[in-house]
Amino acid sequence: MRMMKWNLLGATALLTSVALAQPTIDGTRDVEYGAPIVVQNTPTGFGDSSLGQVDYANGSELDAAYAYVDMMNSTLYLMLTGNLESNFNKLEIFFDTGAGGQNRLRGDNSGVDFGGLNRMGDDGSGNGLTFDAGFEADYWIGITGGGGPYALYANWAQLATFGGGPGDYLGTTGAASNGILSGGNNPFGVRVTINNSNTGGVTNSVADPAAATVVTTGVELAIPFAAIGITPNTTIKIAAFVNGGGHDFVSNQVLGGIGGGGNLGEPRNVNFANIAGDQYFTVFVPEPASLLALGAGLAGLMGLRRRRTA
Numbered sequence: 001m002r003m004m005k006w007n008l009l010g011a012t013a014l015l016t017s018v019a020l021a022q023p024t025i026d027g028t029r030d031v032e033y034g035a036p037i038v039v040q041n042t043p044t045g046f047g048d049s050s051l052g053q054v055d056y057a058n059g060s061e062l063d064a065a066y067a068y069v070d071m072m073n074s075t076l077y078l079m080l081t082g083n084l085e086s087n088f089n090k091l092e093i094f095f096d097t098g099a100g101g102q103n104r105l106r107g108d109n110s111g112v113d114f115g116g117l118n119r120m121g122d123d124g125s126g127n128g129l130t131f132d133a134g135f136e137a138d139y140w141i142g143i144t145g146g147g148g149p150y151a152l153y154a155n156w157a158q159l160a161t162f163g164g165g166p167g168d169y170l171g172t173t174g175a176a177s178n179g180i181l182s183g184g185n186n187p188f189g190v191r192v193t194i195n196n197s198n199t200g201g202v203t204n205s206v207a208d209p210a211a212a213t214v215v216t217t218g219v220e221l222a223i224p225f226a227a228i229g230i231t232p233n234t235t236i237k238i239a240a241f242v243n244g245g246g247h248d249f250v251s252n253q254v255l256g257g258i259g260g261g262g263n264l265g266e267p268r269n270v271n272f273a274n275i276a277g278d279q280y281f282t283v284f285v286p287e288p289a290s291l292l293a294l295g296a297g298l299a300g301l302m303g304l305r306r307r308r309t310a
């Protein structure tokens with residue numbers, strides 16, 4: 001009986017630790033993110049920002065990707081360190097979270113963001129941005145910023161296997177904000193902001209992994225599972241890259257990296273399967289915390305039984 005009490009205490013401690021640890025949406029990397037999932041391996045072809053301001057940046061780079069899965073609140077936290085030039089260049093994030101979806105982007109997805117999503121898809125000739133084998137995108141979130149005063153904007157779409165999925169303008173916020181978006185349609189409550197002040201990381205000639213790893217600022221999102229179709233106990237895939245202002249010229253800043261080389265150009269002709277390595281990274285989404293705690297409790301009870309029968 002003493003053993004069982006101890007194990008229940010252990011389960012409670014696990015629940016508490018899961019509930020406490022949670023990043024703060026502000027564009028700065030929190031300790032909860034831990035180590036990077038993937039680090040940039042390519043110098044930026046889109047400018048090495050030198051401004052050091054939270055809002056305006058004169059270049060774009062993706063230094064590293066971090067994720068934190070909050071099972072208590074069914075929310076994926078995503079931190080992409082680096083910069084997004086404040087000239088309305090685009091950060092495109094594609095999510096493969098379940099069965100089906102699009103390995104090659106179709107041209108008949110949502111017309112969201114002034115047709116920006118479809119600007120990367122098939123123009124009718126059989127082209128369209130193509131992901132690595134096994135990556136079939138189910139959702140997209142696009143982020144851009146600029147203007148005076150500076151504003152960040154976010155768009156979202158679901159990529160149905162046979163096209164025609166929904167899309168929405170999620171709304172706008174400022175730099176280094178709490179990420180709450182206003183003025184759009186954001187039923188799931190996706191949050192995003194940017195801190196554009198990085199002046200380290202990769203340069204336009206060197207992709208030093210150590211320098212890329214120590215960057216602490218960039219784009220930070222909190223994405224409720226329902227917004228991108230995440231179900232527990234799955235490994236999801238995420239592909240992120242910087243694109244031109246019209247979604248029309250893919251940079252060389254992709255995560256996972258392209259292993260050196262110049263900007264990729266026309267999105268419809270980009271084929272990540274033809275580039276060595278994975279141009280995506282993965283995040284494991286475990287069972288809900290309540291099930292983990294139950295599992296810990298059961299394991300404890302089984303331990304107790306084993307001790308008694310030993």
Ligand SMILES: [Ca+2]
Pocket residue numbers: 023024025026027028029030220
């Ligand atoms: Ca943060």
Ligand SMILES: [Ca+2]
Pocket residue numbers: 096097098099100101102135136137138
């Ligand atoms: Ca999929």
Ligand SMILES: [Ca+2]
Pocket residue numbers: 048049061198199200201202203
């Ligand atoms: Ca840099």
Ligand SMILES: [Ca+2]
Pocket residue numbers: 132272273274275276277278279
């Ligand atoms: Ca590849």
